[in-house]
Amino acid sequence: xxxxxxTMPEELVEQLRRVRNxxxxxxxxxxxxxxxxxxxxxxxxxxxxxxxxxKEDRVVxxxxxxxxxxxxx
Numbered sequence: 651x652x653x654x655x656x657t658m659p660e661e662l663v664e665q666l667r668r669v670r671n672x673x674x675x676x677x678x679x680x681x682x683x684x685x686x687x688x689x690x691x692x693x694x695x696x697x698x699x700x701x702x703x704x705k706e707d708r709v710v711x712x713x714x715x716x717x718x719x720x721x722x723x
């Protein structure tokens with residue numbers, strides 16, 4: 651464990667005064683915030699990947715469309 655001396659806005663300090671285990675509360679809040687940031691970054695990377703492969707996917711789809719009706723007449 652590491653002890654920190656931090657500065658916070660007064661309205662947050664007022665709310666934090668009602669919390670029993672402040673260290674545990676702050677640590678959990680930070681864990682949740684960091685997790686959300688990681689998920690947001692990963693979601694962005696997934697979207698970027700989907701967009702970059704969309705053109706190639708359409709080409710492959712057209713190739714398959716041509717074969718779907720072969721031999722069915």
